[in-house]
Amino acid sequence: MxxxxxxxxxxxxxxxxxxxxxxxxxxxxxxxxxxxxxxxxxxxxxxxxxxxxxxxxxxxxxxxxxxxxxxxxxxxxxxxxxxxxxxxxxxxxxxxxxxxxxxxxxxxxPHRLPAAIGGALEGVHVVRGLLDVDAMAPRFVAGARVLIVGGGYIGLEAASVAAKLGLEVTLVEMAPRILQRVASPETSNFFRYLHQSHGVMLREGVGLERLTGDGVVSGAVLTDGVTLEVDFVIVGVGIxxxxxxxxxxxxxxxxxxxxxxxxxxxxxxxxxxxxxxxxxxxxxxxxxxxxxxxxxxxxxxxxxxMGAEKEYYAKPWFWSDQYDVKLQIAGLNTGYDRVVTRGAVPGPVSFWYYRGAMLLAVDAANDPRGYMIGKRLIEAGKSPAPEIVADPQTDMKALLTA
The missing domain is CATH 3.50.50.60 (FAD/NAD(P)-binding domain)
Incomplete structure (x- = not known):
């Protein structure tokens, strides 16, 4: 058999x-x-x-x-x-x-912090599997001080949960802006405002120098010299x-x-x-x-x-839930040189990535219609002019049949 x-x-x-x-x-x-x-x-x-x-x-x-x-x-x-x-x-x-x-x-x-800078201290967590989340869940109590290392989607999602539960949240990102590796400045700006409006202390362009504590993490020293008292740490620096x-x-x-x-x-x-x-x-x-x-x-x-000889053609799409915002992403933005915005904060808004005249990807925040239309356009190889997409008077659905 x-x-x-x-x-x-x-x-x-x-x-x-x-x-x-x-x-x-x-x-x-x-x-x-x-x-x-x-x-x-x-x-x-x-x-x-x-x-x-x-x-x-x-x-x-x-x-x-x-x-x-x-x-x-x-x-x-x-x-x-x-x-x-x-x-x-x-x-x-x-x-x-x-x-x-x-x-x-x-x-x-998940990438973990080196032991040399305190990564092995008790109270330092990553977010990957059930055991990871079960280990940190009891620490999510109102008033607890959490440091989140990394301003990617994992770090931001953890920050949103912590803020909603009443924790004091500080997030550090060593790059000049959150989401720098994966998103445009426009998307970063949107989520920076969102987190700051919920009381999260964002420290961009600031890294972690070391964690401190006697067996259990109790503090952090940042690369700008600032020291923090912390009750636990979440590391979200990629996988x-x-x-x-x-x-x-x-x-x-x-x-x-x-x-x-x-x-x-x-x-x-x-x-x-x-x-x-x-x-x-x-x-x-x-x-x-x-x-x-x-x-x-x-x-x-x-x-x-089983013998099908079928090729795999990826149709990339992703999502992230933070507070009351659902971000839906279609396509891959690698190599983009222009971003146009459709809509405005705080309403539904989407960011459209272009390389030259080619539509590459769409980040849609609470804009499921924009996401679905963008996804279908990308999969069909259609690239409406950026000016048309940015125009609030444009009938986006009509672009699918243009």
Missing amino acids: RHIIVIGAGQAGSSCVVKLRNDGFDGKITLIGAEAHPPYQRPPLSKAYLMGDMALERLYLRPEAFYAEQNIDLRLGATVEAIDTTTRQITVDGTVIAYDDLVLATGSV APSTALAEAAGITVENGIAVDSYGRTSAPHVWAAGDCTSFPHNGARIRLESVPNAIEQAEVVAENI
Whole structure:
């Protein structure tokens, strides 16, 4: 009986095994996860779950019983120690298991602060998995002083939850502005105003020099010489693809596990999907850290394991929830040289990224209509003139048929 093993029980791994069964694969499937919980959603962790608005069971992508009902061997709390691509075997907690096809859906890992500057002190947290959020949740009490290191979306989402719960929030970003790596100055300005209006102390162009405390964090020294008293710290300084297993097995890694447009790695019968991968996109190689990419790429891999020979074409989109604002992002803004704004704060507003005359991406804040139209335009390869987009009198829906 053909045996498919999927390493990584996150969104990509779960999507892959479910697609295999839904498409009629009747062989053996083993899904291996390092965590003790069945596959769950990560985006609500730093929002609804941390706020106490979502119960643990609602995080699960499917009830744990589902996997047994679908004859999927779900192995949780397991450690994969090695992959042998020559013999087609993996070693899991000391046991050797053979596979016919192997899928790497190992996800990503958060960057942590070095121990030399206090990163190992108790009370220093990252936001990635259930254990991370469960560890910090009891600290979210009104009046507590939290320092957030990093002004990307993870840091800003954590800041919004903390501010809503009445904590004293300071956020430091060593770059000149928040969201500098991923968004335009216009989007940064929007979220700066939003957070400051909720009492968050934003320190841009300021980094963390070191944390202080006797075993437990109690203070921070910033690069501008300011010292803070803190009760706990949240580190949101990015993530890295989890590639150690692949590298040890001799599989090509290039800003992630390198796959072709079908999801194949450099090793025969080994595939990869989700955050851990880099793949071809518009003549370049990219890595996408998003739920839609994890689902869609994993499903294409499942189809190709079954012989479909289907290429994966990413349609990038993302979202972030902060306070009462839902930000929806369509496309990739890499290489933009102009941004036009449609709408105005505090109403629905969207920021449209262009490279020359080409529309690349849209950031839409509480503007679902602008997001949907922008997404459809980008996917159709249509680029309305920036002046037309910026004109409040423009019938945006008509641009779809122009």
